[in-house]
Amino acid sequence: MGRRDETLNDVVLAAGTVTLRESDGHREVLVVHRPKYGDWSLPKGKLNARELAPVAAVRETLEETGVRVRLGRPLGIRSYPVDKKTKIVDWWIGHPLTISKHKPDGEVDQVEWIKIEEALRRLNHEDERAVLEQALGVDGGSTMLIVRHAKAITRKRYKGSDDSKREISREGKRQARALINLLSAYGVGYLISSSSTRCVQTFLPFSKREKIPIKTVDLLSEEKGKDRSQQVRGYLAKLKLRIAARPDDVVAICGHRPILPDMLYASNLAARALEVSECLVVHLDSDGEPWAVENHLPLT
Numbered sequence: 001m002g003r004r005d006e007t008l009n010d011v012v013l014a015a016g017t018v019t020l021r022e023s024d025g026h027r028e029v030l031v032v033h034r035p036k037y038g039d040w041s042l043p044k045g046k047l048n049a050r051e052l053a054p055v056a057a058v059r060e061t062l063e064e065t066g067v068r069v070r071l072g073r074p075l076g077i078r079s080y081p082v083d084k085k086t087k088i089v090d091w092w093i094g095h096p097l098t099i100s101k102h103k104p105d106g107e108v109d110q111v112e113w114i115k116i117e118e119a120l121r122r123l124n125h126e127d128e129r130a131v132l133e134q135a136l137g138v139d140g141g142s143t144m145l146i147v148r149h150a151k152a153i154t155r156k157r158y159k160g161s162d163d164s165k166r167e168i169s170r171e172g173k174r175q176a177r178a179l180i181n182l183l184s185a186y187g188v189g190y191l192i193s194s195s196s197t198r199c200v201q202t203f204l205p206f207s208k209r210e211k212i213p214i215k216t217v218d219l220l221s222e223e224k225g226k227d228r229s230q231q232v233r234g235y236l237a238k239l240k241l242r243i244a245a246r247p248d249d250v251v252a253i254c255g256h257r258p259i260l261p262d263m264l265y266a267s268n269l270a271a272r273a274l275e276v277s278e279c280l281v282v283h284l285d286s287d288g289e290p291w292a293v294e295n296h297l298p299l300t
Helices: 053-065 116-122 126-136 170-185 197-210 229-245 260-266
Strands: 011-023 026-034 039-041 044-046 067-082 085-099 110-115 142-148 188-194 214-217 250-255 279-284 290-296
Touching (some): 011 067, 011 126, 026 053, 026 116, 044 053, 053 067, 053 085, 053 170, 067 126, 067 279, 067 290, 110 116, 116 126, 142 229, 170 279, 188 197, 197 214, 197 250, 229 250, 250 260
Parallel strands (some): 011 085, 142 250, 188 214, 188 250
Antiparallel strands (some): 011 026, 011 044, 026 110, 067 085, 142 279, 279 290
16 A cells, blocks of 8 residues: 555545444444434545545544544555545554544534444445444554655765764655654554664654654664674564564664665565655564555655
């Protein structure tokens, strides 16, 4: 999954969540009533300009329900015709983090947590009943994010003698700021970075906003890790097993282009080139193996 062109005139891009919780020994799903359409639906909404689908899914769920979620496993895309256009909706499982009371408005006048059996009867749209049933068959799993650092000052322009201290550029700072909402959408709670300045600076805006410390690892730096493939692979292999054992602890890891192939190899991911600031969202099963992978390039 990656970025789509939100400028197409014949499509409407949207995103939503199937937000589930356990209550008194049974599962409940979050649903909304829309007075304009007189229907019950899952929380979803259109993407804003220059907005990624996962960010929109979290934002729309909060705006429509008062519930802040972190995204879990992706549930794919559903599309259907609307007013001579095609509406394309990205869906994720939503894990509730905080619950506030929603003030009724013209868009949503009722918000309810209801049992699954009732939801399957009450939801008005067949595609939403289908995505709910899909979500019920998905195990929880865990999530880690692998990020290539934001654009750095070129080596030619850099005046220092220690390349590990080379900083991100003006464009890189925009990319780092753009990562904030993406990392937040998946509920990142732990940050691990190469000790090189350009990697640390990539996570710094998110770190400051969320007050999450950045753990630096020399082995993940280009200077220390590029000739130590086995050690890098061993570190990532152990890390992903720890992440798989603690599904509520979402971890983001920032590295360099020469180190990323070993990071991907250790994660049992196919080799691929990542653009600067590109993010792979890796959903792991209980054994630490990739269940699904999303790729996102933050829009600046």
